[in-house]
Amino acid sequence: MGNLALEPLDRPDGMTTHEYAHRRLRQAIMVGSIRPGESLTIRGIAEAMESSPTPVREALRRLSSEGALRVLDNRRIMVPRMTADRFSELVSLRSVLEQHAARRAVPHITERCIDRLEEVDRAQDEAIARKDNAAALLLNQEFHRTLYSANPEQVIMPMVESIWLQLGPFLGIAMEHVAQLYFVDRHQEAIAALRKRDEDAVAAAIKADISEGIGGFERAAIENLLRLAGQ
Amino acid sequence: MGNLALEPLDRPDGMTTHEYAHRRLRQAIMVGSIRPGESLTIRGIAEAMESSPTPVREALRRLSSEGALRVLDNRRIMVPRMTADRFSELVSLRSVLEQHAARRAVPHITERCIDRLEEVDRAQDEAIARKDNAAALLLNQEFHRTLYSANPEQVIMPMVESIWLQLGPFLGIAMEHVAQLYFVDRHQEAIAALRKRDEDAVAAAIKADISEGIGGFERAAIENLLRLAGQ
DNA sequence: ATCTTGAAAATGTGATCACAAAAATAATTA
DNA sequence: TAATTATTTTTGTGATCACATTTTCAAGAT
Structure with missing residues (x-):
């Protein structure tokens, strides 16, 4: 029960x-x-x-x-159990999806939108500073969501949200067993690229953001974590 | 009612x-x-x-x-109405998604799987020959689904299916108003690339398959079609 | 002690009902 | 005739119930 x-x-x-x-x-x-x-x-x-x-x-x-x-x-x-293989699939798909989403958003970016991104990024930094992992996670998502949603005809957000949702439970385990989930992000790099309307640079920033963030989990670390959590 | x-x-x-x-x-x-x-x-x-x-x-x-x-x-x-902009979003996303799905499937491809692909492609050709558009459409999807599902840990199929589903109603309109929806595909090229386990070539075949197939609709043609259908 | 068997509880499923909001239709007014 | 109001119908929503299956748990047998 x-x-x-x-x-x-x-x-x-x-x-x-x-x-x-x-x-x-x-x-x-x-x-x-x-x-x-x-x-x-x-x-x-x-x-x-x-x-x-x-x-x-x-x-x-x-x-x-x-x-x-x-x-x-x-x-x-x-709630589905995570495996190292599934994790790898999710992360690589996330990278491809979000790079595409970012590229398609660039032509629609406004100054107003960039201001909002700055604001969200600042809030996330504050959450990280006070070690509020859950809030930082949600604010990180809000940053990405704000960027991709700049494209008014986008059809990709439901898929991105689905990936986040599938990764969520594992991140919950990670946050419990890792003393401090150190957040690295390339948000400022992405914003700088957005200001120049440079699609390639924006995509590169997103790719790095993901590969250095959640993509940083190595296979052995994942399996170890899952074992620790009794999965 | x-x-x-x-x-x-x-x-x-x-x-x-x-x-x-x-x-x-x-x-x-x-x-x-x-x-x-x-x-x-x-x-x-x-x-x-x-x-x-x-x-x-x-x-x-x-x-x-x-x-x-x-x-x-x-x-x-x-059922949501199609617009030229949304169509463009859907097709470009489909291309990116399916290229990725194909790449991730290549390492898992078996001879058994290639046989099945040949079989489906043959059935599709027959459907085209007897001008059964609906069957050809479903068999084309079956070809792609079979390929991407070769990856046992794939998490991408639900998203690919979602794209197909969103494009479906428009294709229905197209099939009604276009005398003969001529099917072009790069399935044989994809199969040849699969035999060589050449990821890049497989991705290229899928990209061409999509851009020459559904991606072949030009903006003006889409708007014209939608107007014809009273959308 | 371990396995098997049987009863009881829990669970997913699908139909039905009452309610409120929305839409469609009819009646009324300007 | 056109616009407005009132009435009726339709529709989405959520709670409840009965049924079949599954699960759980206790009693009995090996």
């Missing part, structure tokens, strides 16, 4: 229950507060957020098609 | 109703038999497939997170 610990979450007026359930579960998975391998029950979730099975089921379907959850043959639902 | 024309579909034993509904709607959207802009109703679909709202809602949530459907502010659900 899953005595589920779900962070309460602000619920705007008019938000449907299934959307709220989706957001709340998504956040929990993203920051790794639901353990990979841990199985979720519809009734358990419904009880935890004081609603009923129907909207919870809709939320679970969405999350499973976003890759955040996996439906087993027994129809049980769980 | 949508007097929905849904092709009947084989339903294997033990398949849940929501999964069946998902498959059936997905297929209808993929081949373009549901018009962009046409709005769907939960009860209408439930009635059309002789079930009830609950499983239909689950299917609709999945499809909307796959990009096949869009939820409006009024909570109405419709």
Whole structure:
């Protein structure tokens, strides 16, 4: 039985229950507060957020098609376990996807947009300084999201978000077992390249940002971490 | 009121109703038999497939997170309309995604797998010969899917499928208004490159396959087609 | 002690119902 | 006739229930 610990979450007026359930579960998975391998029950979730099975089921379907959850043959639902191979696939795909997203955003970048990126980057640095890993993680995503969303016709963000979501639970484990997850980023380099509207340089900055950030986990380190976490 | 024309579909034993509904709607959207802009109703679909709202809602949530459907502010659900800009985004993303998928598959390619690719390509040629556009479209997808799925740890297929699904309705329109959708493909070139385990050549074949296939639609042609279809 | 068997509880699933919001239609007014 | 208002219908939403399957757990047998 899953005595589920779900962070309460602000619920705007008019938000449907299934959307709220989706957001709340998504956040929990993203920051790794639901353990990979841990199985979720519809009734358990419904009880935890004081609603009923129907909207919870809709939320679970969405999350499973976003890759955040996996439906087993027994129809049980769980957060998928990470493996070193899957991690490698996710990171290399993330790199390719985000480089492309960045390139397609460059023609649409405005000064207003760059200001916003500066602002988010500053907030992230502050989160890092006060060692708030979870906040830093979310602000890092916000930086990337802001950049890629500058392209008004973009169709890539749902896929990028899906990758982040699939990497989330592992990052949660990493943050628990690594004393201090040291953040390196190439955000200033990316911003400088954006100011010059230099697509290649922007893509290079994003590529480096990813390969030096989450891509920095070596195979042995991943396997070790997973073993430590009992996965 | 949508007097929905849904092709009947084989339903294997033990398949849940929501999964069946998902498959059936997905297929209808993929081949373009549901018009962009046409709005769907939960009860209408439930009635059309002789079930009830609950499983239909689950299917609709999945499809909307796959990009096949869009939820409006009024909570109405419709097949999104295509624009020339969105088409361009989808095609360029498809090219990048599938080149990457192909590269990551190369190390895992077996002779068995190449045989299967030959077989699918042959079937597609036959479908083209008998001018069965819908079958040719599905077999073309099967070729690509077979290739990318050779990588056992791949995480990219859901995203590729999502792109296909988003392009589907437009292809449906194109097939109706263009006398004969002439298929060009680089499948044999891809297979030859696979035999040599040459990643670059495989990626090049896929890139050409896409840019000469669906990428061949020029901006003016797209806008003209959409105008013709009353979009 | 280990395995097997049976009952009880838990779980996913799908249909149905009530409610509120939205859309469509009819009636009324300017 | 055109615009506005009122009424009816349609629609999305969420809770509840019954059913079948699976899982869990305790009692019994080897």
